Amino acid sequence: MSSFWHDAGSKFNPISSIDYLPRNFLEDIQLHRLQNMVKRVYDNVPFYRQRMDENKVKPEHIQSLKDIKYLPFTVKTDLRDTYPFGLFASPMNEVVRLHASSGTTGKPIVVAYTKEDIDVWCNVMVRSLSACNVDRGDIVQNAYGYGLFTGGLGLHYGVETLGATVIPISGGNTDRQIMILKDFNVTVICCTPSYFVHIIERANELGIDLKSSPLRVGIFGAEPWSEAMRQYIEREANIKAFDIYGLSEIIGPGVGNECICQNGLHIFEDHFYPEIIDPETLEPLPDGEEGELVFTTLSKKAMPMIRYRTRDITSFYNEPCPCGRTIRKIRKISRRSDDMFIIRGVNVFPSQIETALLTVEGSTPHYQIKLTREHGLDQMEIQIEVTKEMFSDRISEMEKLQNKFVQSIERIINIRANVRLVEPHSIPRSEGKAKRVVDLRKI
Amino acid sequence: MKIQQISMFLENKPGRISEPCKILAANNINILTLSLADTQQFGILRLIIQDWQKAKEVLEREGFIVNITEVVATEVEDKPGGLAKILEIIEKEGLNIEYMYAFTFRSGDKAVIVFRFDQPDLAIKALQSKGINVLDSVQLYDKANQ
Amino acid sequence: MNSLPFENRIWDPAETIKPEERQIIQLELLKKVVERVYNTVPFYKTSFDNLKVKPEDINSLDDLRKLPFTVKENLRQNYPLGLVAVPKDGLARIHGSSGTTGKPVLVAYTHKDLETWANLCARFLVAGGLRKEHFVQISFGYGLFTGGFGLHYGVEKVGATIIPAASGNTARQILLIQDLKPDVLICTPSYALNIAEQAKQTGIEPKDLSLKYGHFGGEMWTEDMRKEIEEQLGIKAFNNYGLSEVIGPGVSGECYLQNGMHIQEDHFILECLNPSTLEPVKEGEYGELVFTSLTKEAFPIIRYRTRDLAYIDDSPCPCGRTTKRMSRVKGRSDDMLIIRGVNVFPSQIEEAILQVSGIAPHYLIEVTRPGVLDEIFVKVEIQPGYISDKMSEMQSLRDRVLRKINEITGLHVNVELLPPNTLERSTGKACRVIDHRKIS
CATH class of the missing domain: 3.40.50.12780 (ANL, N-terminal domain)
Structure with missing residues (x-):
């Protein structure tokens, strides 16, 4: 040094x-890089080219940093x-x-x-x-x-x-x-x-x-x-x-x-x-x-x-x-x-949980995600209302079901959640729709 | 020969068992016997009730999840070795007991053991061939009402 | 199966030099490392002095046998960094x-060590067919x-694409393989079979997946298992060997001919000794592998007893690499178990259960491989005063044992609670482990 x-x-x-x-030096660098990048994606990524064409914007329209506002937005569903x-x-x-x-x-x-x-x-x-x-x-x-x-x-x-x-x-x-x-x-x-x-x-x-x-x-x-x-x-x-x-x-x-x-x-x-x-x-x-x-x-x-x-x-x-x-x-x-929430540093969308539950049961049961924090550790509990189709008189079957939910959720969000099977109608509903996420953590 | 058993899903929290009992009492339905299996989170309540159709109807009306399963009730002498004899038969046949529970009547020297088998029909055949008295529902409730 | 990836390519010219030339290099490096550890690591100075051997006594490769052994216990006694031979600010990484x-047991690396390590992993990865354009899923x-990390940096060195899936969550691993279409899978051999099996269960034919070959290591496996993996996944399965005390994976690995693992002799000298007499076994005979590192800066190691049993093959390999090869490891000379790639000693389980009140200090470990993945059952006895009629209390007692074992070993095990006095008490050495797996 x-x-x-x-x-x-x-x-x-x-x-x-x-x-x-x-x-002003920094902005010169930014503009130069922006122009190169826009040209590059326009030439190489059909998705961006189409979006830009739809918005009637060409790479050469980017003449100043302010011109960035002509470019189309990209959202998470575009990545999906x-x-x-x-x-x-x-x-x-x-x-x-x-x-x-x-x-x-x-x-x-x-x-x-x-x-x-x-x-x-x-x-x-x-x-x-x-x-x-x-x-x-x-x-x-x-x-x-x-x-x-x-x-x-x-x-x-x-x-x-x-x-x-x-x-x-x-x-x-x-x-x-x-x-x-x-x-x-x-x-x-x-x-x-x-x-x-x-x-x-x-x-x-x-x-x-x-x-x-x-x-x-x-x-x-x-x-x-x-x-x-x-x-x-x-x-x-x-x-x-x-x-x-x-x-x-x-x-x-x-x-x-x-x-x-x-x-x-x-x-x-x-x-x-x-x-x-x-x-x-x-x-x-x-x-x-x-x-x-x-x-x-x-x-x-x-x-x-x-x-x-x-x-x-x-x-x-x-x-x-x-x-x-x-x-x-x-x-x-x-x-x-x-509606995304973060649990132990991992981003989770309620729609992911819904997909996981759907995969197990073929239909989405009533559920609620409860987030708590004990001694600094985030806990996620997913309460699922038991339906007649899910219910068995055998403990082992019910535990198996519980596990299936846990695994299906883990497959999608890569986190092991606590799944709690609850009685029907025990999750409070407001105007017919249950509140999906209850975040009790104090941040 | 099989007996209808009512099973219910309950959360493991205070006061949950009393509620179905209250509902049945209000409808003048008598519980012959019951067993509760619990885990840390939930329990499964199993009930033997003569008028199980009515019990199911009133419980479901109150929003409970109710399943009907077929169980096997056998009579054994209420003395040492009574149960062991039955288990030996079951074991020899290679049958699986999912769970079981027992109760006695007010009168008499016999106990009744309720079994949930994965293959109830085979179990009944095996038990009967060895001279075990398997109770059908008529016999069961007759004895109960004596 | 595409045969193209398996053409013979050599990553590092050092792999093909004449054995005599390599021996000259080995001796030079050996002298240097011995002198260095003697002067910088007090542990080695003491153990050399105890045997009255000085660095200048090393004048031929055979003189290596004058040097003292190093065992795992020595590493533990010198925890955390007693065996490190460079100043602390020269360290780039700690592993364990x-x-x-x-x-x-912790080991350390300088930047140059990491460079060496990546290069060694690149050698066997390329020997098995890795190319820049391949996608590699690392499920270690x-x-x-x-x-x-070893494999990660090796793949990065070659320039191929890494999917750092890490271990666990098999359903997600399969999803990634289906969607990202990797050519290469890197994990333990039993996990590869587990992936195949779980794919089948979910209606996916593992042969139809994109995988072309895999590099497997971290646990003992057999030729039968290799066949099984190759058939089920429709891939070539390569074996590699390493341990963190020596460097990590990359100590040796197979080439595309799959006939023994090439030992990276320019970086490690391997001896194969009778574990009782500590005399060299004849070539081709099984013995305990003992390694001496030649080039490592941060954590040089002299005559490290691995406890792994294998044999050495000195015959030339048609692939052109001139290094000796070692057989797969067929057993251990101590009681260590390798479960799903994790090293576990029965004493760790003992330590765990002793920390849970309500559990008697008796246990039995049963290891099985019901499908393809190792399962470990730990049977423990409840102490008389702790038996409860509440299932929930019994479950939470079981969970406490389970968590403690997980904390200490990192493994998820099955715990079975037994009534008091049900485990057999032996008068002599208790039989704590029953291994039902068929490995050798």
Whole structure:
């Protein structure tokens, strides 16, 4: 590291320099990348070409960043309708990785990466980690789930690229998490904020004092959390807790991240162009007004996204950030404009549960999803009203049925839910329609 | 030879058993015997009732899920070894007992054991051939009403 | 079946150099590693000194036999990082395997080690036909376990497309295979059969799936099982071998000829010893595999006793690779069980049940393979005062045992509660394990 970078502060990573560009330089990069990307998808992805033709917009109409408003939106159901490979813009032999996230029904949403995409992902992850003061000498315990979910591998590659030590412990087994945390003098932990609350509580039970451990930074994401929760975590574990934002459709974790000011999440705008729109009129909103977050990827090769509607509700900050980064900030995600909920960091749509129940029974029974949080751990209970067709006088048969529901749900959302069979008419109905999700968690 | 048994799905929470009992009482329906199997979450209540059609009707009217299953009632002497003899026969035939429960009448020295077999007809044949008294519903309720 | 993927391709020229040349390299590397561990790892210095052997005593490959053995217990005693030979800030990754007590056995990697590891996995993947354009579904667990990551980075090195499905949720695995049409499946052999079986149950003909071949490892399996997998899934099934103490998968692996696993001798020296006398067995005879790593930076290992029993084949392989080959592992010289790719010691089960109040300290482990997937039944006795007439209480007692075992071993087991004093008490060594699986 040259002395120049050293002068900028010991934690400054040169990869982050783009976060500090003057706005006009950054916007030049954005426009240049946007124009290239739009042309590329128009030429390579029939879906986008058709959408753009329908909207009577050609790549050459994009002359300024404002012109992005002429481009059509992309929504989650478009990913379902083109499943699995319909939105790929690169030849298959350039694709090196597939990931998946929740779809709205039985099928997952598949996203793809080329080698360059993985490099971009590593780049934004290093910038995320640097923004929360993580550096080479850190030992990072990554308790996000590994696999098709982007959380685990996203953080993992970021830490590896940064040059810190990664302990790929994955999710679950809290006692082991605490043991490793302690035995390895771990300095940074990555997981969902609610799971870390669980770790704190369990450590207290075991008489292990996290406050005096070398742990100093937590990078928490994949679910909404509040300022009160941050204060609790920071006080009880004596760490700095940072929010990380991302979604598989755009790249995974690393779309945005808090800096040491802990006041809003910086968006890595050179790769992901953010807009905030009115979810009803779909018109862009003035900066500072609350609306739905929309992203256009500027550099993704395998699966570019044009004006992807995230359904996350937030707003831009108008004021410059004291940290010096010039890339824009959004407020913590406050809510969604659809009925999706997040359980243990995994996105779930009630329609997925419905599909699962339908597969078992041939018809959808009355059901209700009950979400609770005990000691930081999310619990999902799905209450299903027993019908005459389901009922047997044999306990073993009823347990078998219960298991079938559990498995069918697991197949689709990859989470084991508690299924509780309940008596008919025990789920309250309002105007004939049962409330599908009862969220009793305090966030 | 088979007896109709009413089975009901109940959630495992306080007060759930009393409700069907109250409904039956209000309709002047007498329960001969019952058994409850429970798990952590739910229970299955099994009832032997003479007028099972009426019981089913009133319970269903109240929104309960009611199934009728056929069970086998046998009479055994109420003394050590009585049950063992029956089980031995069943075991030799390679038959499966799904579940069972027993009760005694007010008078007499016999106990009645109610079996749920996966193959009730084979079980009845086997038991009868070994001289076990398998009760049909007429006999059962006659004895009950003595 | 498309025969194209199986043309003979060599990933790394080091696989085909003359054995004599490789031996020269081995000796050079051996001298270096011995000197390095002696000077940087106190454990090795002590154990060398105990045998009065110095690094300079190593002048030929045969001199390796002067060096002390390393066993799993040594790794545990030096938990967490006592055997690491580089400064802590040089570590890039920590992995682990299950130990016999609560503390896992952990191993460490530098960036260069990860590079080496990926290259070794790429070698056997390419030897089995992997090409850049292939789709690869990795159904191994990711996490501290080395299986998932080893193969993941190997496939990435070759440039093929990874579907990181991780383990579990078989119905979803099948959905992914149907929809994403991978060419290659990577998992434990029993899990491959499980996928085939469950596909059939749901009316999907596994032969019609897109899979062309698979690389299987992480547990013992047989030639019969290979035939079964190949027939059921309509694929070629390749065997690979590795353990995290040595590096993870990639220690050895089969080429397309499927006649023994090529040992990566430029990175590891393999000895095959009689487990009682610790003398070398004759070539072709079964013995315990003992590995010495030559190139690993963070976690070099000297004469590590794997407890795995196999034999070495020194005859040339027609594929052109000049390395020795090892047979499949046919057994263990200790009581470790491998269940669905997870290492389990009976002592771990014991530790678990001792932590649940209401359960007597007697148990019996029965392992079966009813279909294709290992099932483990743990029979335990309830202590007299804890018997309840409530089924729900008994169920929750059973669930507590189940959860504890899961916490310690990571396995979902079946637990059967028995009345007090039903398990046989033997006067000598209790028979704790009955393995009904037919493996060898």
